[in-house]
Amino acid sequence: MFSKACEYGIKATIYIAANSIDGKRISLKGIAKHIDSPEAFTAKILQILARERVVNSVRGINGGFEIDKHRIQDIVLADIVNAIDGDAIYKNCGLGLKECSEARPCPVHDKFKIVRNNLKSLLETTNVKSLAMEVDSGLAFLKL
Amino acid sequence: MFSKACEYGIKATIYIAANSIDGKRISLKGIAKHIDSPEAFTAKILQILARERVVNSVRGINGGFEIDKHRIQDIVLADIVNAIDGDAIYKNCGLGLKECSEARPCPVHDKFKIVRNNLKSLLETTNVKSLAMEVDSGLAFLKL
DNA sequence: ACAAAACAGGATAATTTTATCTTAATTTAA
DNA sequence: TTAAATTAAGATAAAATTATCCTGTTTTGT
Ligand code: FES
Ligand code: FES
Numbered sequence: 001m002f003s004k005a006c007e008y009g010i011k012a013t014i015y016i017a018a019n020s021i022d023g024k025r026i027s028l029k030g031i032a033k034h035i036d037s038p039e040a041f042t043a044k045i046l047q048i049l050a051r052e053r054v055v056n057s058v059r060g061i062n063g064g065f066e067i068d069k070h071r072i073q074d075i076v077l078a079d080i081v082n083a084i085d086g087d088a089i090y091k092n093c094g095l096g097l098k099e100c101s102e103a104r105p106c107p108v109h110d111k112f113k114i115v116r117n118n119l120k121s122l123l124e125t126t127n128v129k130s131l132a133m134e135v136d137s138g139l140a141f142l143k144l
Numbered sequence: 145m146f147s148k149a150c151e152y153g154i155k156a157t158i159y160i161a162a163n164s165i166d167g168k169r170i171s172l173k174g175i176a177k178h179i180d181s182p183e184a185f186t187a188k189i190l191q192i193l194a195r196e197r198v199v200n201s202v203r204g205i206n207g208g209f210e211i212d213k214h215r216i217q218d219i220v221l222a223d224i225v226n227a228i229d230g231d232a233i234y235k236n237c238g239l240g241l242k243e244c245s246e247a248r249p250c251p252v253h254d255k256f257k258i259v260r261n262n263l264k265s266l267l268e269t270t271n272v273k274s275l276a277m278e279v280d281s282g283l284a285f286l287k288l
Numbered sequence: 289a290c291a292a293a294a295c296a297g298g299a300t301a302a303t304t305t306t307a308t309c310t311t312a313a314t315t316t317a318a
Numbered sequence: 319t320t321a322a323a324t325t326a327a328g329a330t331a332a333a334a335t336t337a338t339c340c341t342g343t344t345t346t347g348t
Contacts, residue, residue, distance in 0.1 A: 095146075
């Protein structure tokens with residue numbers, strides 16, 4: 001469904017958010033360990049998310065990643081997915097036609113569009129704060 | 145969403161079905177041309193689908209691919225997706241956890257499961273015959 | 289029997305995705 | 319001011335996916 005990069009990006013962001021809620025900044029190493037992802041690859045993904053202003057990065061000793069407390073509730077999954085995988089998952093034809101359109105639909109267009117829109121609204125309405133709080137309270141998990 | 149291989153497999157199967165309804169067998173070359181897919185790669189995918197008995201292959205002059213007329217209505221998209229991409233799309237965790245489970249869910253589990261089940265039922269209830277007929281009647285398209 | 293058409297299967301190659309490594313820049317604390 | 323911790327960025331490598339090529343086998347018409 002999502003690329004590995006995107007999966008790591010989502011998990012990392014949730015973990016950063018969970019820490020930011022507690023006022024803690026967290027290092028790449030800590031993130032990779034906690035979400036069980038390859039460190040260097042995760043660094044690349046966090047670079048993207050930092051450039052796209054989904055997370056803040058701070059260099060130097062005691063540096064790491066964080067999210068402004070008052071912004072956490074405004075970040076939705078779609079922000080992360082868009083930054084990493086782009087909008088293909090919303091826009092592309094399920095059968096790979098060059099364009100997904102009503103005018104020249106593929107055979108699964110009508111049905112596929114519904115699933116795709118469900119996914120889209122899931123991503124656009126799910127904010128990172130609620131997910132981070134689930135993790136914080138031990139109701140949801142980021143690895144294994 | 146689906147792999148390229150799976151996209152080609154679905155389109156090829158629909159096109160074979162559309163021809164089989166008219167009692168016509170169609171060659172690999174004809175299929176690849178019509179669905180705009182790389183011929184040799186499509187051959188590999190049709191090999192899989194033939195092994196899994198989704199389509200029949202016939203060798204030799206006037207050979208090609210076909211589907212038993214009375215079976216067309218029984219083939220659903222899930223048969224094709226399962227043969228090529230396996231069941232990962234139904235079973236795997238959206239965030240890549242090793243197991244998707246209620247006991248140890250990832251933060252998006254509840255919401256993701258709904259989308260995934262929608263997709264599952266779409267694939268399990270959409271038969272190739274109806275799609276082939278849409279293509280036949282010019283209501284849906286397999287390329288461009 | 290033979291040649292041609294067509295699929296099967298194995299080997300190889302190109303591309304994309306995933307992952308790692310190395311060096312540079314930044315920040316802080318001692 | 320120097321050393322250590324930390325992210326940034328570019329280069330490289332490994333793995334997976336996608337695509338092609340070549341040879342073999344089957345079938346049919348002549
Ligand atoms: S044309 Fe295929 S999903 Fe819209
Ligand atoms: S555990 Fe992640 S989708 Fe079920």
